Structures are given as structure tokens and as C-alpha cells.
Amino acid sequence: MTVRRPLIAGNWKMHNTLADARQLVSALLEGIDRVKGVDVLICPSFTNLFPMAKSIAGTRIMMGAQNVHEAEKGAFTGEISAAMIKDTGCTHVIVGHSERRHVFGETSDRLGKKVRAVVDAGLIAIYCVGETLDDRDSGRTYDIVDRQLGDVLGEGVDPERVVVAYEPVWAIGTGVNATPEQAQEVHEFIRGRLGDIYDPKTASATRILYGGSVKPANAAGLLSEADIDGALVGGACLVAEDFLAIISAAAARVVA
Ligand code: PGA
Numbered sequence: 001m002t003v004r005r006p007l008i009a010g011n012w013k014m015h016n017t018l019a020d021a022r023q024l025v026s027a028l029l030e031g032i033d034r035v036k037g038v039d040v041l042i043c044p045s046f047t048n049l050f051p052m053a054k055s056i057a058g059t060r061i062m063m064g065a066q067n068v069h070e071a072e073k074g075a076f077t078g079e080i081s082a083a084m085i086k087d088t089g090c091t092h093v094i095v096g097h098s099e100r101r102h103v104f105g106e107t108s109d110r111l112g113k114k115v116r117a118v119v120d121a122g123l124i125a126i127y128c129v130g131e132t133l134d135d136r137d138s139g140r141t142y143d144i145v146d147r148q149l150g151d152v153l154g155e156g157v158d159p160e161r162v163v164v165a166y167e168p169v170w171a172i173g174t175g176v177n178a179t180p181e182q183a184q185e186v187h188e189f190i191r192g193r194l195g196d197i198y199d200p201k202t203a204s205a206t207r208i209l210y211g212g213s214v215k216p217a218n219a220a221g222l223l224s225e226a227d228i229d230g231a232l233v234g235g236a237c238l239v240a241e242d243f244l245a246i247i248s249a250a251a252a253r254v255v256a
Contacts, residue, residue, distance in 0.1 A: 094126045
């Protein structure tokens with residue numbers, strides 16, 4: 001059986017000035033060594049990447065960006081390439097977060113290019129998928145997730161450089177998380193689809209994170225499910241104590 005090391009990723013979104021960021025990271029570093037066996041990632045805003053790289057240097061906290069432009073370089077005012085992100089010391093990039101899809105109108109076609117740009121730069125893409133409430137209510141959850149996976153992953157995308165995040169849109173920032181059973185069902189489906197797109201061995205080695213109102217109070221339940229290999233945390237990652245509690249819940253999963 002493949003052992004998947006849990007990954008807890010914090011998506012800071014458009015929060016934290018440099019002073020806030022420094023404070024948050026120093027509080028995280030105070031508690032992080034008490035927890036073993038879990039990969040920990042922070043995803044600050046672009047402007048905080050270089051200073052945060054300094055703050056976490058020599059520690060086990062890894063860093064990711066929240067977005068990327070798909071082109072290698074060019075006349076794209078205000079955009080950031082994968083190579084530029086790599087320069088900062090990032091190892092990961094979140095691609096296809098529902099806010100990028102729904103607020104900024106990013107399409108599957110574009111997200112496919114972004115995932116390829118990330119992977120080709122030697123970084124790991126955290127590729128987000130998930131249905132809206134409408135999709136779920138009308139029984140289209142699996143169709144949507146299936147399409148989001150099939151449109152973007154596959155040929156030309158090294159699966160070793162991909163982490164999938166299942167983030168039901170109705171659970172993001174709402175305080176209403178998917179139940180562990182609801183999440184597990186979709187995670188199992190995603191793993192099956194990864195098996196079709198790649199192969200079963202690859203699917204069983206790929207980490208699938210859950211995201212959407214993960215909090216200290218629900219993390220252990222979610223992380224105890226067989227196919228939930230970690231979490232992509234928004235709101236709760238801005239409070240060091242809460243983020244550390246979620247990391248501890250993931251560590252408890254390892255020894256269980
Ligand atoms: P949330 O956000 O934890 O605040 O629901 C999750 C995300 O958007 O990745």
C-alpha cells in the first residue's frame with residue numbers, strides 16, 4: 001500500500017501585510033517542531049514571497065504561490081511567470097482555485113496551460129477542482145469534477161508534480177464544510193479518475209487534499225478518511241494556533 005504523507009497547505013489569499021506575515025510565520029515556527037510527519041506549506045501573496053522565503057529558510061515549512069501566468073515571458077503587464085515564482089524559493093503553485101475560476105473567469109483551457117507551465121518549471125501544481133451548490137443540488141458533482149480533471153491533467157503533465165485539491169465551492173469561506181463522508185466519496189471518485197487518466201499506481205501515490213471551511217474542530221474527522229491526504233486551508237490558516245491544530249490533526253492521522 002502506498003503511504004501518502006499528509007500535506008497541510010495554507011492559502012493566505014489577499015491577506016497579511018509584511019508585518020502580519022512575519023508575525024504569523026514566527027508564531028507557526030514556535031509550534032511546528034512539536035508536530036512530525038506532515039508536510040506544511042504556506043501560500044503568501046506574491047509580494048510576500050521573497051521575505052517569507054527568508055523567514056522560513058532552514059525550517060520545514062515550504063512555500064507556494066497562489067496563481068501564475070501560463071506564458072514563459074512577454075507583454076503581460078502585472079503578471080508573474082512560473083520561473084519568477086521559482087526564483088523566490090517556492091516549490092508549489094495553486095492553480096484553478098475556485099476564486100480564479102469564478103471571480104477571474106479562468107477557463108479549463110487556460111488552467112491546463114497554467115498547470116503545464118508550473119510542472120515544466122519543475123514546480124508542483126496544486127490543482128483545485130470542485131462543484132458549486134447548484135451543481136451538487138442538480139446531481140452534477142461527479143460530471144463537473146470529472147471534466148475539470150480530464151480537461152487539465154493527462155499527457156504532458158507529470159503526475160508526480162501534481163497534487164489535487166477537492167474544494168466544493170459551497171464550502172469555501174462559508175463555514176459549512178463537506179462532511180467527511182461527502183468529501184471521501186468525491187476523493188475516492190477523483191482517485192479512480194486519476195487511475196484512468198494515468199494508472200492506478202500513480203493514482204494511489206497522488207495526494208488529494210480537501211479544502212472548504214477546514215477548521216481545528218473538523219480537521220480530524222476529515223483527515224481520518226482513507227482518501228483525504230491533507231487540507232488546503234483558507235480562513236483558519238491566518239491564525240497560527242488554528243493552523244497548527246490542523247497540522248496536528250494530520251499528524252494524528254499518520255500514527256492512527
Ligand atoms: P476556507 O478557504 O478554508 O476559508 O474555506 C479554503 C480555500 O479557499 O482554499
